[in-house]
Every structure is written in structure tokens, then in C-alpha cells.
Amino acid sequence: TEVESQHPAAEEGPQLPGRQPCWISGGKIDPSPASRYITMLVHAHIPGPVDAWRDFPMPVRDLLFDMFTRRFAFTRPEDLPRARAVWEITAQTNLRKSMWEVRDKAMKTTGNRDPMAWVDYGPVWLWRDYWESLCERWARAPTFHELFDRTHKRKGTDDYVTESARTIAETYDRTMAERYAEGTPQPDLDADAWVEAAGVPRKGRVYGFGDSLDTHRVLSSYASSIAPPAHASSSSAPPVNGVEDIRGNIREELRAELQMQRVELQTQQVELETQRVELQMQFSDMVQQFISIMQGVRPTQPAA
Secondary structure, eight states: OOHTTSOOOOOSSSOOTOOOOEETTTTTSHHHHHHHHHHHHHHOOOSSOOOOOSSSHHHHHHHHHHHHHHHHEEEEEGGGGGGHHHHHHHHHHHHHHHHHHHHHHHHHHTOOOGGGGGTTOOOOOOOHHHHHHHHHHHHHHHHHHHHHHHHHHHHTTTBBBHHHHHHHHHHHHHHHHHHHOOOOOOOOOOOHHHHHHHHHBBTTTTTTTTTSSSSHHHHHHHHHSSSSOOOOTTTTTHHHHHHHHHHHHHHHHHHHHHHHHHHHHHHHHHHHHHHHHHHHHHHHHHHHHHHHHHHHOOOOOOOO
């Protein structure tokens, strides 16, 4: 057919016996069986109750890419420099689509938007205990510590991006363990404990949260909780309800700020991946043109 005639020929690049040809077209991997095989590999090797590609450890990603290249071969030499980057984006996109589909199906089947009603309607490709854990996580808002880790750890690892981030997280954990006995419910965020761990804000910022956070309220809450009133009858002493209102406002501001940071981080990751693929595509084109010039051959023009 006309479409098949535009497919890359096997002679354009190396191909081992038993491997099927694949190529990059418009920033994605073709033909469709190659993309479906990526999805199958991701489904079969989900490392735990995770719903995003960024949570796959790098060794698992390396393994899956190796398994893919044992089945499929990129037959065009110009695709090789960007093959891994496009493969990563394909895996990320396919997993996101899969997770959206299973959540949407469970919601429509149960007629309920509460993820806890979905526990008996998980996909066949995901372990039940993983699905149950995901339902529990979707049913509640993420904790501040979870969002902090998500925005301050290197992708695919358990390492913090800086020593300061690691120290603050560990100090906060110790402070919370000291303040709340084992088995005692803990708040999503203890603003006082966070200020103690993060230290005095610099340039109007509390470490771990953006510029939009009203640092004055955090300090007010912190000071109110540790400073004894000079005179019990003084009208300047903040009423208990007022302090609690301030703390409530702090929690709401931090929750909104962290949600914004999470969205911005995800957007930046997509943009960076896209830029990386575009740069690799430009580099690949430059290499092809250079090789053609060195060989005295004009670059091959795409068929009309």
C-alpha cells in the first residue's frame, strides 16, 4: 500500500534476526505494535503502587528499554541518538493513559467518584495490593511530606536534590516523632515543627515553599506557640481561637502552594523532555547533513 511504501526499509540500518523494525515518526515510535509492546512491558513490571513513570527506578527503566530493543530494532541510523528519549516519553504517556483509563472505567462501573469504592475493580495487569494502595492514596490528599519529597528528590531515586533538603526532612521527621506518640494521629503539616526544621526564613521564604507563601503568618503561628504571654490579662495576647485560625490559614496556604508546585514541576518535566527530544532531533539532522557533505552526497529529501 501507499502507507507501507513510506515505511523505512530494513536496509537503512542494522537489524538482528527475530527483531521487528521500528522508527520514530512525529516524535513517537511507530508502528503501533511497538508502542503497544512498550505498554505491555510497563504493565508487567510496575515496581509497586505507583501511577507515574517518574516513580519507576532507573534500573527498572534500563531493563525495560533493554527488553524492548531485544524485540524491536530502530532501523534508521538518524533515530538512534534520540531513541531512548522518545522511548521514555512513550512509556510515560502510555502509562498515564492507562492509569486514566482504569480510573475512569472503575468510576463508571461503580457510579462512584470515591476511589475507595474502586478497590474491587482494578485492572488485570496490576497486583491487587498495588491497586488497593493506589485507591487509598487517591482517596486522600497527599501529605505535605509526600509533596516535599516529590519536588525535592531526584527522579527515579530516593536521594534528595540537596543536603539541605535531606537535613530538613530528617529533622522534621524526628520532631514529629517526638511530638506525637506512636499510634497518635499526626496532622498533615505541623507548621511549628516545619519552621523549627527549616530555620528562619530568608528573603521572605520558608524553605520548601515558593515565594507566594505568606511567611509572616508562619512566623506568627510559630511565635504564638512557643512564647508565653507576658501578662495573662493582657489584651495583646492572641486568643486561642485566633491562633488556631492563623494555623488553619497557614495549612491552607501551604496546601495550595504545594499543589501549585506539583503542577508546575510536572509541566516543567514535560517541557524539558520535549526540549531534549527536539535538541536530539536537531543534532541528528546536523549529523546527517555533515555526513552527507563529507561524502559529497546531498541529504535525502523526503518523498512528496
